[in-house]
Amino acid sequence: MLMPFAAQAQPTPRDRDDPALAPDFEGQVAYFGNYTGKTSVTADLRRREQTPCPYPDQRCYQQVVGGGVKVVLSFDGEHITGFYYSVGGFEGPNGLREGTLIGRRTPVGCELYEADGTMWQATTCGSKGFQGQIVSVRGIPKQSEVTFSTVGMFVRDTGWITRLGEEEARRDRRINWLTQKLDGVGGAEGRFRAAIELDSYSRHFRGIDMGRVSEPVQSGKRKKNREWYLDSSYGRPDGSTGNIRGVIYNERLRCLQWDDEPCGPIHPPADFPKPRLDDDGGWLSRSPAPIVPSDTRPVPRPRGNGDRY
Incomplete structure (x- = not known):
């Protein structure tokens, strides 16, 4: 289910292998x-x-x-x-x-x-x-x-960390806007598309590319106190196509169904990954001595019940 989403790769430092320092480094x-x-x-x-x-x-x-x-x-x-x-x-x-x-x-x-x-x-x-x-x-x-x-x-290179922070802030603003749209005024079609994008953040931290999602098509009669459906398809990068269905009741979304999964509620967004800095070996520390490589390596401890690895 991660395949259709906007970005597949984990965030990585930009130009880390470039020996030159860019003007905005x-x-x-x-x-x-x-x-x-x-x-x-x-x-x-x-x-x-x-x-x-x-x-x-x-x-x-x-x-x-x-x-x-x-x-x-x-x-x-x-x-x-x-x-x-x-x-x-x-x-x-x-x-x-x-x-x-x-x-x-x-x-x-x-x-x-x-x-x-x-x-x-x-x-x-x-x-x-x-x-x-x-x-x-x-x-x-x-x-x-x-x-x-x-x-x-x-x-x-720590510029990529700044850019990740900016991206996370944009994502948070987008999630807040989608949540308000889902609970606010407007037609069922708009809520359905907002629900797709909002739920997609629970599947991949960067969410789905809404350009891959088709406009919704109605199924069933639009009557009060009666369920009816909105369906959209989405294109995967491998060329295959998936389907998303929304169950609507009185213009409100009851649940969302991705492909053959059960119809369910909107899930909380996935955590935005935190950047990890590579080990500088002490070179960036305020130490007057040159770095002396150490041959000592950590000894792995025995795993016990309940260990996470």
């Missing part, structure tokens, strides 16, 4: 790679008295920095938020530690900013990599001239 990407470069800080006042800084701008203590870095970016169309962690290696006293990023995608990559104004200017900003340079805004104590190069380790 909604989701997260985890990157892992390295950074290297130089940083310098304004000389501390006490140190200036002990060891004068030779530069007019008092910018001393230049450090060569480098190491691993993990970056997780959340995309919502052109808008981006995220965070980074330095991971192992040599980071130097003034190397990357951890921080948050916010910015947007550009025609040539993306531009992200830290709270102090430091800019991450990326020429590659997609599912396969995040690469570019870190440039500090003039005037802040710490100045950076650092390049970074990372590769995409995990992509989670």
Whole structure:
């Protein structure tokens, strides 16, 4: 009985196998790679008295920095938020530690900013990599001239979840409208078609495609306090045809019969399936460490009476 309904497949993420990030991509990407470069800080006042800084701008203590870095970016169309962690290696006293990023995608990559104004200017900003340079805004104590190069380790597309939520809301509004039509004013034919669509949501969460259902044909005489019938056919995707009959009494639907099933009442709609996210392996977590695969696997427990599987 699921065959005639509007959509047969379970909801699946859109374009999950597409390596490119669409302009309206909604989701997260985890990157892992390295950074290297130089940083310098304004000389501390006490140190200036002990060891004068030779530069007019008092910018001393230049450090060569480098190491691993993990970056997780959340995309919502052109808008981006995220965070980074330095991971192992040599980071130097003034190397990357951890921080948050916010910015947007550009025609040539993306531009992200830290709270102090430091800019991450990326020429590659997609599912396969995040690469570019870190440039500090003039005037802040710490100045950076650092390049970074990372590769995409995990992509989670969550846009399909948003679309599913919108579809569920549309379905709920449609079910409410059909329920009101079934109990409201109007002719028996309109109630019959509303009943078909409403009951179809109990058979498949997306309901029947009403374009496959023919207009009702009357059987029996339309008399008060006497049953008569409305019949429609519906086309299945395999080319076969099914039949639906409504038993009418005083312009109200008494029951609905699908094919050879008993004539019955309108059933409650099936639950709309809840999306399940695939396991990110910890890549999207706020953890400074690279992911270490585990060889441990869950041990199945013995099944007992009443177990569901």
